[in-house]
Amino acid sequence: MRAPDAAALEAAARARVTLVLGTSDTGKTSLTAQLASALAARGERVAVVDADVGQSEIGPPTTVGLGRVVGPVGRLADAELVALEFVGDTSPVRYIREVAEATGRLVRQALEAGFERVLVDTGGLVEGPLGMALKRAKVRAADPDLVLVVQRRDESEPIARLLETAARPRVVRLSASPAVVPRTATRRREHRERALRDYLARAHTIALDTQRVPVRDRRGADTDAVDDGVLLGVLGAGGETLGIARLRAWEPAQHRIVIDTPVASNRIASLIVGRATWRP
Numbered sequence: 001m002r003a004p005d006a007a008a009l010e011a012a013a014r015a016r017v018t019l020v021l022g023t024s025d026t027g028k029t030s031l032t033a034q035l036a037s038a039l040a041a042r043g044e045r046v047a048v049v050d051a052d053v054g055q056s057e058i059g060p061p062t063t064v065g066l067g068r069v070v071g072p073v074g075r076l077a078d079a080e081l082v083a084l085e086f087v088g089d090t091s092p093v094r095y096i097r098e099v100a101e102a103t104g105r106l107v108r109q110a111l112e113a114g115f116e117r118v119l120v121d122t123g124g125l126v127e128g129p130l131g132m133a134l135k136r137a138k139v140r141a142a143d144p145d146l147v148l149v150v151q152r153r154d155e156s157e158p159i160a161r162l163l164e165t166a167a168r169p170r171v172v173r174l175s176a177s178p179a180v181v182p183r184t185a186t187r188r189r190e191h192r193e194r195a196l197r198d199y200l201a202r203a204h205t206i207a208l209d210t211q212r213v214p215v216r217d218r219r220g221a222d223t224d225a226v227d228d229g230v231l232l233g234v235l236g237a238g239g240e241t242l243g244i245a246r247l248r249a250w251e252p253a254q255h256r257i258v259i260d261t262p263v264a265s266n267r268i269a270s271l272i273v274g275r276a277t278w279r280p
Contacts, residue, residue, distance in 0.1 A: 004031060004034035004035045004038055005031070005174055007172065007174075008031065008035060008148055008172060008174055009035060009038050009039075011146050011148070011170065011172050012035050012039065012117065012119070012146060012148070013039060013042070013044075013117070014145075014146075015117070015144070015145035015146035015169075015170070016111065016116070016117065016118060016145055017107055017111070017118045017120065017142060017143065017144040017145050017146070018035070018117070018118070018119050018120065018144060018145070018146040018147075018148060019119075019120040019122065019138070019139060019142050019144040019146070019147045019148070019169070020032050020035075020119065020120065020121050020122060020147075020148045020150065021122055021126065021135060021147055021148065021149050021150070021156060021159065021160075022122075022124070022126060022149060022150035022151055022156055022176070023124050023125075023126045023127065023151065023152075023155050023156065024123075024124030024182075024183070025124070025176075025180050025181075025182040025183060026124075026150045026151060026152060026176035026177070026180060027150060027176055027177030027179070027180045028121060028122065028124075028150050029052070029055075029057065029075070029076055029121050030075075030177065030180075031148070031150060031174070031177070032048060032076060032119050032121040033048075033073050033074070033075055033076050033078075035119055036048050036069040036073060036076075036079070036117075036119055037069065037071070037072045037073050039069075039117045039119075040069045040070055040071055040072075041071075041072070044116045044117045045114060045115045045116045045117070046068070046069040046070075046115065046116070046117045046118075046119070047066060047067065047068055047069070047082070047110035047113075047115040047117070047118045047119070048066070048067045048069055048076055048079055048118075048119045048120075048121065049064065049065070049066050049103055049106045049107055049110065049118065049119070049120045049121070049142070050064065050065040050066075050067065050076055050121050051064050051099065051102075051103040051120055051121060051122050051123065051138060052121060052122060052123040052124075053087050053089065053090055053091070053092055053095075053099060053123065054090040054091060054092075054123060054188065054192060055123070055188060055191055055192070056195060057075060057076035057077040057079075058076050058077065058079055058081060059081060059084045060195055060196060060199040060243075060244050061090045061192045061195050061196055061276070062086060062087055062088055062089060062090055062231050062233075062244060062274055062276050063084045063085060063086050063087060063233075063241065063244065064084070064085045064087060064099065064102040064103055064106060065081060065083070065084050065085075065106075066081075066082045066083040066084070066106040066109060066110055067079025067080055067081055067082060068080040068082050068115075076121065082109075082110075082113075083106060083109060083240070083241070084241040084242075084243065085102035085103075085105060085106060085241055086233025086234075086235075086241045086244060086272055086274065087099050087102055087274075088218055088231070088233065088272065088273070088274030088275050088276065089274060089275040089276050090192055090276050092123060092125065092134055093125070093130055093134075094275065095218075096130070096133055096134050096137050097137060098218070099134070099137075099138070100134070100137035100138045100140065100141040101141055103120060103138050103141050103142050104140075104141030104142055104143070107120060107141075107142045107143070120138070120142050120144065122135070122138055126155060126156050126159065127155055127156075127158075131159075132158060132159055132162075135159050136159070136162070139163065139169070144169045145168060145169055145170065146169055146170050146171075146172065147160075147163055147169045147170070147171050147172070148172050148174055149171060149172070149173045149174065150174045150175075150176055151173065151174075151175070151176060152175075152176045160173065193278075193280075196231075196278050197280060199243075199244070199262070200246060200260055200261075200262070200278075200280075202262040203245075203246070203260040203261050203262045204260070204261070204262070205248060205258065205259070205260050206258070206259060206261065206265045207256055207257070207258045208256070208257050208258075208259065208265065208268065208271075209255055209256065210252070210255045210256065210257050211255045213257075213268055213269065213270055213271060214270050214271070215232075215257060215270075215271045215273060216270060216271070216272055216273070217272070217273050218272065218273070218274075223273055224250070224252040225273075226247055226250045226257075226273055227247070227277060228247060228248075228249075228250075228277075228279075229246060229247060229277040229278055229279040230246075230247045230273060230274060230275075230276070230277050231244050231245070231246055231247075231274045231276045231277065231278055232244065232245045232246075232247060232259065232271045232272060232273055232274060233245075233271065233272035233274060234261055234263045234268055234271060235268070235269055235270045235271070235272060236267055236268070236269050237269040239269075242263045242267055242268070243261060243262055243263045244261065244274075245259040245260060245261035245263070245271065246259060246260045246261070246278055247259055248260055257271070259271070
């Protein structure tokens with residue numbers, strides 16, 4: 001793995017929480033992995049929050065993931081999974097608040113666990129009103145000391161200049177890596193499909209009694225409106241996300257739901273219905 005930008009590394013080495021921001025195909029995720037590897041090599045306790053719900057590397061798509069980095073990582077997927085937060089969609093547009101809040105909770109969890117450096121990798125939606133709203137929400141929730149703005153020209157300047165009006169976070173601008181190969185929408189969809197296929201390749205099919213394991217919507221209300229193939233969040237007794245599942249069959253009259261998930265049935269306390277579907 002190539003060494004990270006020296007200025008970025010020295011800035012991140014002085015910040016407890018660093019958020020990496022930029023549009024798609026600027027090398028944000030590679031930079032985050034490089035920084036995590038370099039900081040871990042210095043003996044720091046390093047965590048990474050992967051807040052890109054569509055192109056997730058730490059945890060499956062539809063989730064925000066927290067990973068531990070203890071040595072060199074070629075990519076964020078090499079980090080050791082610590083925790084997940086189910087958002088329910090592969091696009092953050094419909095769940096701006098939920099994605100931001102999940103990101104903030106995992107940052108706080110990492111800090112409370114004693115990690116000395118927490119790096120937050122974000123998705124590529126930066127421009128326009130939605131991109132601005134999403135990034136502002138993530139910055140508020142993560143409360144970073146440092147924001148690394150990676151850009152080709154000046155596409156992220158509106159959010160960078162806005163952040164500079166406050167005393168913190170510190171903003172450092174970086175040029176996009178020339179080695180990045182742009183990915184089409186088709187390639188991004190293929191990445192999501194592959195990630196879901198790999199995740200659910202470890203799944204087993206289980207039937208659950210919905211009187212014991214309630215099925216709820218994102219607001220926490222009981223629901224029986226579930227489409228075949230929809231992805232669900234699998235929660236434990238404490239409300240923590242254990243993983244995701246794919247709906248195989250739904251029989252509300254029999255209080256029975258059949259899902260595919262790698263999570264053991266005796267650990268499942270409830271299911272949350274997402275918006276994303278996957279039909280292999």
